[in-house]
Amino acid sequence: MASIKLNSAHLEKISAAGKAQVPTYRRDGAVKEGIVHIGVGGFHRAHLAFYINQLMQKYGISDYAICGVGLQPFDAKMRDALRSQDHLYTVIERSGKGNSAHVVGSINSYLFAPDDREALVAKMANPDTHIVSLTITESGYYYNENTHELQVDHPDIQFDLDPANKKTPRTTFGFLYAALEQRYQQGLRPFTVMSCDNMQKNGSITRHMLESFAHLQNPEVAKWISECGAFPNSMVDRITPQTSAIDITKLAEEFGIEDAWPVVTEPFMQWVVEDQFSDGRPPFEKVGVQVVRNVHDVELFEKHKLRLLNASHSAIGYPGQLAGFKYVHEVIQNPLFYNLVWQMMQQEVKPLLPDIPGVNVDEYCITLMERFSNPTIMDQLPRICLNGSGKIPQFIMPSIAEAIWVTGPFRRLCFVTAAWFCYVKGVEDSGENFVVDDPMRAELQEMAHQGGNDPSKLLSIKSLFGDDLRNDERFIKEVAMAMEAINRDGVMKTLPKYIDQK
Numbered sequence: 001m002a003s004i005k006l007n008s009a010h011l012e013k014i015s016a017a018g019k020a021q022v023p024t025y026r027r028d029g030a031v032k033e034g035i036v037h038i039g040v041g042g043f044h045r046a047h048l049a050f051y052i053n054q055l056m057q058k059y060g061i062s063d064y065a066i067c068g069v070g071l072q073p074f075d076a077k078m079r080d081a082l083r084s085q086d087h088l089y090t091v092i093e094r095s096g097k098g099n100s101a102h103v104v105g106s107i108n109s110y111l112f113a114p115d116d117r118e119a120l121v122a123k124m125a126n127p128d129t130h131i132v133s134l135t136i137t138e139s140g141y142y143y144n145e146n147t148h149e150l151q152v153d154h155p156d157i158q159f160d161l162d163p164a165n166k167k168t169p170r171t172t173f174g175f176l177y178a179a180l181e182q183r184y185q186q187g188l189r190p191f192t193v194m195s196c197d198n199m200q201k202n203g204s205i206t207r208h209m210l211e212s213f214a215h216l217q218n219p220e221v222a223k224w225i226s227e228c229g230a231f232p233n234s235m236v237d238r239i240t241p242q243t244s245a246i247d248i249t250k251l252a253e254e255f256g257i258e259d260a261w262p263v264v265t266e267p268f269m270q271w272v273v274e275d276q277f278s279d280g281r282p283p284f285e286k287v288g289v290q291v292v293r294n295v296h297d298v299e300l301f302e303k304h305k306l307r308l309l310n311a312s313h314s315a316i317g318y319p320g321q322l323a324g325f326k327y328v329h330e331v332i333q334n335p336l337f338y339n340l341v342w343q344m345m346q347q348e349v350k351p352l353l354p355d356i357p358g359v360n361v362d363e364y365c366i367t368l369m370e371r372f373s374n375p376t377i378m379d380q381l382p383r384i385c386l387n388g389s390g391k392i393p394q395f396i397m398p399s400i401a402e403a404i405w406v407t408g409p410f411r412r413l414c415f416v417t418a419a420w421f422c423y424v425k426g427v428e429d430s431g432e433n434f435v436v437d438d439p440m441r442a443e444l445q446e447m448a449h450q451g452g453n454d455p456s457k458l459l460s461i462k463s464l465f466g467d468d469l470r471n472d473e474r475f476i477k478e479v480a481m482a483m484e485a486i487n488r489d490g491v492m493k494t495l496p497k498y499i500d501q502k
Contacts, residue, residue: 124179418482
């Protein structure tokens with residue numbers, strides 16, 4: 001049977017075929033677009049937009065449909081794909097137990113900022129807009145990692161601070177400020193600015209960056225944003241690989257849907273969000289979102305995720321790449337790697353984690369291993385190895401620092417550190433070269449080559465590592481031993497030394 005082009009007119013046909021779930025709620029002018037979302041990529045469409053789709057489908061929520069936004073020229077591709085199918089798209093959930101397809105309709109419209117920047121400001125300033133949400137990646141926040149301040153000297157920020165460009169901003173903060181200033185002048189409440197990016201303290205960072213920007217424009221408006229605005233912190237989780245041409249073909253073959261840009265993801269998803277909203281919010285709890293009291297509660301969940309999921313990704317990615325693997329599931333299906341990751345979580349990381357009422361850490365670890373083992377996601381190692389200089393200090397080093405403090409075990413964490421130190425050279429154990437995609441690549445590679453098997457050169461990079469690590473002899477000795485073994489024998493021959501044999 002020929003596939004059916006995805007659009008509103010064909011939803012009944014797709015539903016009648018019985019292979020995919022489709023939205024039956026009203027759309028277009030029958031709903032209000034209470035959320036404006038900047039950065040419509042795969043993750044947003046598999047996460048926030050998926051949650052909103054459930055609320056609209058199961059509970060008839062009609063005030064929080066989404067207006068998607070693209071700020072960058074490359075977003076034109078998403079604009080064209082969504083407009084060609086009435087802003088509908090398909091979420092394909094894949095697992096070893098089978099695949100399912102869900103047509104999502106929560107994105108009701110799409111604004112491409114380069115087409116009409118004033119229209120986007122007006123949309124955000126509209127009283128119907130209660131939340132402006134973001135998935136703009138770390139670079140979109142213009143956040144200086146060293147000073148923790150706004151990158152005021154950045155050309156894009158300078159452009160938006162120029163009064164002549166007030167109506168035609170470039171950056172997220174330029175648009176947010178312009179819209180909030182209009183709401184201030186109209187006597188409206190500020191909309192909630194909700195970061196959904198995978199960053200620690202994403203809401204706090206967003207608040208500080210926007211308030212800093214606003215203060216440079218108008219201290220009075222900045223004071224209003226500070227006193228009346230809301231920037232909930234959140235922890236987000238759902239593995240969403242980049243969509244491939246094969247995914248599009250398989251969707252047509254398996255489910256009979258012709259979709260220009262579907263999303264492939266796993267069945268698991270999680271969202272923990274602080275209950276801090278300035279102008280109302282949807283009843284997120286109804287669809288499984290964990291709405292918590294304050295930022296401290298978010299940080300507890302975040303610590304579990306960073307130290308277990310993200311650290312395990314590092315333990316899979318960097319040594320896995322050196323050993324010549326291509327996909328996450330291939331690595332974790334190897335018994336040596338499986339035991340390394342499991343024993344690292346159980347013996348070295350879990351004892352350092354805070355208790356969370358109602359959360360079973362062992363069950364969470366089991367779920368993680370199942371997710372890593374999912375062969376249908378085809379999650380490529382370069383994706384999880386991307387920007388290691390921003391990951392290792394967040395995911396691995398905090399556990400090592402705490403283990404140093406309490407004199408706890410950390411041999412496997414040190415092995416992962418050593419693997420990354422070897423990885424930055426860009427050469428697999430077989431001698432084959434690969435691309436190290438990292439903004440600090442040049443400095444990392446220079447230090448790696450100078451240091452050889454001595455980690456001291458890399459540890460001297462003060463923007464990444466603290467004195468507690470540089471000055472600990474046990475840590476340095478452990479990492480040096482692992483680096484020497486990896487460089488001499490390769491990852492696969494070194495791994496058994498870091499696994500407790502049963």
